[in-house]
Amino acid sequence: MSEQVVLIAEEIAAEARDALADDFDVRHVSGTDRAALLAALPEADAIIVRSATRVDAEALAAGRRLSVVARAGVGVDNIDVEAATDRGVLVVNAPTANVVSAAEQAVALLLAVSRHTVNAGTALREGRWERSRYTGVEIAGKTVGVIGLGRVGVLFAQRMAAFGARLIGYDPYATAERAARVGVSLVTLDQLLARSDFISLHVPRTPETTGLLGAAELGRVKPGVRIVNTARGGLVDEDALAAAITGGRVAGAGIDVFAAEPCTDSPLLDLDAVVATPHLGAATAEAQAKAGVMVAENVRLALRGDPVADAVNRPAGRAATPAVG
Numbered sequence: 281m282s283e284q285v286v287l288i289a290e291e292i293a294a295e296a297r298d299a300l301a302d303d304f305d306v307r308h309v310s311g312t313d314r315a316a317l318l319a320a321l322p323e324a325d326a327i328i329v330r331s332a333t334r335v336d337a338e339a340l341a342a343g344r345r346l347s348v349v350a351r352a353g354v355g356v357d358n359i360d361v362e363a364a365t366d367r368g369v370l371v372v373n374a375p376t377a378n379v380v381s382a383a384e385q386a387v388a389l390l391l392a393v394s395r396h397t398v399n400a401g402t403a404l405r406e407g408r409w410e411r412s413r414y415t416g417v418e419i420a421g422k423t424v425g426v427i428g429l430g431r432v433g434v435l436f437a438q439r440m441a442a443f444g445a446r447l448i449g450y451d452p453y454a455t456a457e458r459a460a461r462v463g464v465s466l467v468t469l470d471q472l473l474a475r476s477d478f479i480s481l482h483v484p485r486t487p488e489t490t491g492l493l494g495a496a497e498l499g500r501v502k503p504g505v506r507i508v509n510t511a512r513g514g515l516v517d518e519d520a521l522a523a524a525i526t527g528g529r530v531a532g533a534g535i536d537v538f539a540a541e542p543c544t545d546s547p548l549l550d551l552d553a554v555v556a557t558p559h560l561g562a563a564t565a566e567a568q569a570k571a572g573v574m575v576a577e578n579v580r581l582a583l584r585g586d587p588v589a590d591a592v593n594r595p596a597g598r599a600a601t602p603a604v605g
């Protein structure tokens with residue numbers, strides 16, 4: 281029997297490639313080069329992606345031999361899970377690999393926005409020693425509102441607790457007991473908007489969460505709030521946020537994710553009060569190594585027909601195993 285083909289469509293850790301190379305024909309393609317992707321898919325038994333490759337119905341149809349789509353990370357919103365399920369293709373991810381890195385990125389952006397780190401540093405490099413212009417604010421004693429109390433939200437809340445913040449959270453699917461274990465009081469979204477000095481988002485992008493913070497919600501925030509989004513673009517309406525910053529209601533924002541990525545023209549990129557990064561939440565050596573090893577293991581299990589704990593969907597006939605985490 282010829283070797284099964286594993287197609288790697290984005291940069292993943294060398295550990296993952298090494299873990300697969302002995303047993304599979306590992307091939308590479310650029311997942312953002314649509315024509316190349318569609319040309320490579322017909323021979324692939326598995327494809328490994330991160331967040332930039334669109335694995336939609338067309339790509340799945342091209343991948344007529346595919347058994348598994350593996351996401352080296354958490355969010356699977358770039359994969360049409362329903363279409364994959366209909367075709368009997370397993371979708372697996374690495375749900376715990378990069379959550380610490382993502383939480384740390386949220387803290388980093390919150391601090392950078394609060395202390396004008398980027399603008400002050402740029403001014404200094406340009407020869408301007410502008411101390412009074414860049415007076416910031418403390419986190420201690422402030423109210424931090426966490427939207428989404430899953431893996432990343434909880435890690436972020438724990439880190440904010442260490443800064444001495446008061447923590448409130450909005451998550452309709454979390455219990456008060458779970459929230460209380462990490463020192464978070466559950467509130468409604470409106471209460472969170474009205475009371476938070478800082479808001480950080482940690483929810484997946486779904487039809488329910490798209491536009492969660494739009495013009496109406498941003499009109500109800502506490503004046504001077506700073507907003508951090510390391511979860512997904514589209515959760516916060518970028519035009520509305522830019523308007524709220526320009527109008528002075530929102531003091532600043534730390535943004536790692538954009539509605540359209542790669543992003544070149546968000547109105548947020550023109551504002552001094554915004555610290556922006558190009559979807560770097562998971563971009564650490566540790567997260568990439570963990571994600572690579574987890575997806576390599578999941579691909580191996582899936583191609584051998586073994587049950588996979590990190591499966592996002594379970595097409596008929598596949599045995600379920602207990603979820604991790």
Ligand SMILES: NC(=O)c1ccc[n+]([C@@H]2O[C@H](COP(=O)([O-])OP(=O)(O)OC[C@H]3O[C@@H](n4cnc5c(N)ncnc54)[C@H](O)[C@@H]3O)[C@@H](O)[C@H]2O)c1
Pocket residue numbers: 354355356375378379382427428429430431432433450451452453454482483484485488489510511512536537559560561562563
């Ligand atoms: N920037 C990055 O590189 C990066 C890295 C890792 C994760 N992420 C993203 O961060 C987000 C959170 O990841 P996670 O691992 O914590 O996910 P998770 O599934 O563990 O947690 C998501 C939480 O959101 C809650 N939620 C769902 N719908 C909600 C709603 N309408 N309102 C409020 N809460 C809601 C869920 O109940 C859950 O507690 C995801 O979008 C993920 O893709 C981004």
Ligand SMILES: O=C(O)CC[C@@H](O)C(=O)O
Pocket residue numbers: 330331352353354355356378559561562563
């Ligand atoms: O692949 C990446 O770097 C992004 C990962 C992140 O957005 C995730 O959801 O896991």
